[in-house]
Amino acid sequence: MAIEHHDFDVLVLGSGGSGLRAAVAAAEAGAKTGLVCKSLLGKAHTVMAEGGLAASLGNVDPRDNWETHFQDTMFGGKYLNNWRMAELHAKEAPDRARELEHWGAVFDRTPDRKMSQRAFGGHTYKRLVHIGDRTGLEMIRTMQDKAVHSDIDIFMETTITRLIKDGDRVVGCFGYRRASGEQISFSSKALVVATGGSGRIYKITSNSQDCTGDGYALAYEAGAELVDMEFIQFHPTGMVYPPGVAGLLVTEAVRGEGGILRNALGERFMEKYDPKRMELSTRDVVARSIYTEVKEGRGTPHGGAYLDVSHLDSDYVRRKLPSMYDQFLELAGVDITKEPMQVGPTCHYFMGGIKVDPDTGETRVPGLYATGEASGGMNGANRLGGNSLGDLLVFGRRAGIGAAADANKLSAVALPAEELTAAQGEVDTYLNGSGTENPFQMHKDLQKIMGDGAGIFRDKEGLTEAISLLESLESRVDKLKSPSPRLEYNPGWQLCREVKNMLTVSLMIARGALMREESRGGHSRLDFTAYSDYWAENNIVVHSKGGYDMQLTPTPVFKRDELSELVEARKESEKAS
Amino acid sequence: MSETMAAGGTRTLQIWRGDLTSGQLVDYTLETEPGMVVLDAVLEIQRSQAPDLAVRWNCKAAKCGSCSAEVNGKPRLMCKTRLDHLPADEPITVEPMRAFPIIQDLVTDVSWNYEVNKKIIPFTPREDLPEGDYLIDQADTDRMSEFRKCIECFMCQDVCHILRDQRMHNKYYGPRFMVRLASLDMHPLDGIDRIDQIADEAGIGLCNITKCCTEVCPEGIHITDNAIIPLKERVVDARHDPILKIFKRNNTRPGKKKPEASA
Known part of the structure; x- marks a missing residue:
């Protein structure tokens, strides 16, 4: 039976930030480009990003520069990051932020009318370009409109179940349209996986239901390598009650505005774990601290810690944390200006992902590219807040350009019939x-x-x-x-x-x-x-030996001599403090 | 914990099941947990009683606008509507949005909205902008930001009687896209004169400001007062200003160009 079929130079799987940016870049490079999304356009998990986009524009603090952003990213990632990716990200994020504004994105302003930037955990200077607490929505809507008016064919609510290879090369994919169940196949000279993370493997997660690791698994099955998969960011503060909303994110800004963490005994327990930074310690430390308090019997009735802003002026809380005020009042029946919230760790982000060439997003499988949360390396062992929105722009664009250049070198590809049948x-x-x-x-x-x-x-x-x-x-x-x-x-x-x-x-x-x-x-x-x-010197790289049989290989961290001075300087200054 | 958490117990949901050809409300009874929202109940029914129940959802955090439905006759995000905020002594009805064709059960075909969006020229910078960073006032940002909060749940489109009752989808873009046009027209650096589109193709004159759209907006956007009425005023200013009429001149604002015919 004949099924619906489409031919593209470049096909992008996933319509979150990285997928949209890759598709726009591929189309601009002259490639006939298609974009497949599992849900409706504009609904991808990127809409949930709140805090901002890290870029060393120096609009608020002129001391900022790419070198410091690079150092912060490496320190945050515990030096397991791919150095080249951290470098490219730090260098290119400012241009990507300006470019978004030129496409119509609207960000909060400084008094001299430039893009404003806010402070965030692990960033030395005020660095996050933002609009209120909905920066991800602004970015996705901007790129959605850019994509819709670029020469890109968009396939909404289409599920891809397999990548199709001809010999060693990925030449397309297969799936079905969700509304009708009708099968659909695509041939593509180059294919970009931009399918995000896999938070739904945990019951308690801040992730959207789409985040089921499709790209990781499809690329694995096609022979790609993945890196750093053991590193998962648990955000310290998710809602723990009522059951239906368990895992729903409570933004870091609550602690930024002065929120205090206490256990059931009323103790401000962060004094034990990080007396210097207290509630504003890094995400991994705060998450582990809350977990430990609960495990040792000092948890709240619903199995979390208390996060309290009721000592702050109630008008101030409602003004600075409007969505949190609404979220707790509406969903938990808690007025956060009067009573404490109950919070606990929630699965938030996958540092690991498909192993790629830093400059082009190419995997070790010919014709297969990856970007965004679906790819690994940029964030090492821990991601700084704000670096995911920068990541998806910088490497989304690079993967789109890389895939288009690859496609331009090729004449038509075709899907082998037996692969399609399977x-x-x-x-x-x-x-x-x-x-x-x-x-x-x-x-x-x-x-x-x-x-x-x-x-x-x-x-x-x-x-x-x-x-x-x-x-x-x-x-x-x-x-x-x-x-x-x-x-x-x-x-x-x-x-x-x-x-x-x-x-x-x-x-x-x-x-x-x-x-x-x-x-x-x-x-x-x-x-x-x-x-x-x-x-400290090795990433774990995994690939398939057939089926679920996996080869795990410790692999030295990708370094660059010209960056050694910056990395060593940061290590020294950390030791000194 | 507040007393509102005490609720739970057995509830009955009447969920519309069917497709474009036919359908009816089907009763499902379930044990609820405290604090459950309608989407929790629908997904629990899907998991345990009706595994083929079609429902569209993504973030379950009121940020993506996927799970719009008509709950007890009113458009709501299912993920933001608590069971214990609905009358306890009667069943809860859950139906698909009625302004759009049904695909299956609670899932509707909202593709028309995406077709409309394609007709709107995206932000295009004015040609007279100086080199360097864009300079924009925070006040302009705040004004545009209200419109850009839109999560495209399309519930405003669902209740707009021009679309829902009069089915004038070919003459009116609907409140969602009035909001989008407002965000573009009020961008201080946008270089497109959008008045003709707003007045003619988008059909702003059809709106008679009943504010049904504003009432259902889960983001609290003042659709009628802050988007539609100011756009109506801009159309009037551009087309019917008596002084300019004497000189038979179009009132194109500084820095704005008429879109090219092909656009």
């Missing part, structure tokens, strides 16, 4: 096969395994158990079947492939976490609490 067979099996596994139940099982054994604190015993339980899901995944055979907008069908993707991602995380015998950034081992000299 892809069709897979989605059909989820719908009409003889399987008996319910995807909703398996998703729940997987979230429990990851939360219990590979969450914010890890140890050998828990990780070994988690890996064994995940491996027991491998055979069950092949028996996944949608509870309903309906083609049109079938949620169970959609979840089958997503659960398979999340299993692949979970295995990478748990196996990487077991291998890294130290604690660093977003990876905390109870049985290896200190930094290790060996792991």
Whole structure:
């Protein structure tokens, strides 16, 4: 049976910030460009970014420069970042911010009418370009309008279930339209994966339901390498109650404005963990501190810590934290000007991702590119707030240009028939096969395994158990079947492939976490609490040996001689303080 | 904890099930947890009772505008509507937005909105701008920012009677895109004269300011007062200013160009 088919020079998967920026860049470079999104355009997880976009414009503090931003990023990433990516990001973010403004983005201003910049954790100077607490929405809407008026074909609510290769090269992909269930295939001379992270492997997450690690799994299956997958950022303050909103983000600005953390005994516990920086310590430290208080029996009735702004002037709270005031009043029945919030860690961001060439976004698989949260390297072991919005602009553009240049060198590509048939067979099996596994139940099982054994604190015993339980899901995944055979907008069908993707991602995380015998950034081992000299110099790179069998290889951090002075200077100054 | 948290217990939801050809309300009863929102209940029903129930959602944090539906007859974001804020002694009805064609169950075809957006010329800088950084007042930023808060839930489009009842989708862009046009027209550095589009193709004259759109906006945008009425005034100023009429001149504002015909 013939199915809907489209040919492109460059096809981008994912319409968050990085995907939109990549598509715009590819189209500007003259490539015939397509953009596929799993949801409607403009709904991607980027809309939830609040704080701002880190760029050393120096509008507020003229001392700022790319060198300091580079140093801050490296320090935040515990020096496991790809040096070249941190360098490119710091150098190019200011131009990308100005460019957005030229496309119509509207940001808050300084008194002399330039883009304003705010302070944020880990940034030496006031650096984050922002608009209120909805910077991500502003960016995505700006790029959405730019993309709509560029020569880009957009496919909304289209799920991609497989990348298709011809020999060694990725030449396209296959999936279906969610509204009708009709199958669709794309051929592309170059394909950019911009599918974001995979927060939905945890029950408690700030991530949108789309964040199921599709790109990580599809690229893994196509032979790409992934890096740093054990590093996951747990944001210290998510809502813990009521149950329906558990994980919903409580912005860092609450602590920035003077919010105090206390345990159930009324103790200001950050005094024990980081007396110098207290509540404004780095995200990994605050998250671990709250978790420890709860684990040791000093948690709130709903299993979190109290975050209190009721000592501040109530008008000031309502003016500076309007969305938080509304969020707690509406969803939790809590007036934060009068009573404390209850908060706990929530899965927020994946530092790791598909391993790419820093300059072009190219993976080790010909024809396959990656960018944004789907790619890894830029953030090392821990990401600074504000660096993800810069990341997606800088590397989204670079991946789009890289993919277009690659495509220009090629004549037409075609999808091998047997590959297409196999892809069709897979989605059909989820719908009409003889399987008996319910995807909703398996998703729940997987979230429990990851939360219990590979969450914010890890140890050998828990990780070994988690890996064994995940491996027991491998055979069950092949028996996944949608509870309903309906083609049109079938949620169970959609979840089958997503659960398979999340299993692949979970295995990478748990196996990487077991291998890294130290604690660093977003990876905390109870049985290896200190930094290790060996792991300070190595990333873990993973690729497929077939199926869920994975090769994990410690790989030296990518450095550049010309940046050594900057890195050493920062290390020295940290030691001195 | 506040007493509002005490609620929970058994609730019945009447959810509209069907497609473009037919459909009806179907009763589902579930045990609720304190603080549940309508989307939680719908997803729990999907998980445990009706795995083929189609519902569109993404962020579940009132930031993406995907889960719009008509709850007890009123357009609401399902993720922001608590069960215990709805009358406890009667079932809760959940229906798709009625101004758009049904795809399946609670999911509607909102693609028309995306087609309208394509017709709006994006921000285009004035040609007389000096080199260097854009300089913009915070006051202008604040004014535009209200409009740019829009999360495209399309509930304003759903309640606009020009679209919902009179089905004049070919003559009126709807409140969402009046807001978009306002954000562009009020950008101090935008170089496009948008008056003809606002008056003619977008059909602003059709709005008779009943403010239904403003009432349902989950972002609290003053759609009618701050976007539509000022745009109506700009159209009047440009087209019907008596002094300019004497000289038979168009009132194109400084720095603004008429769009090219092809645009």
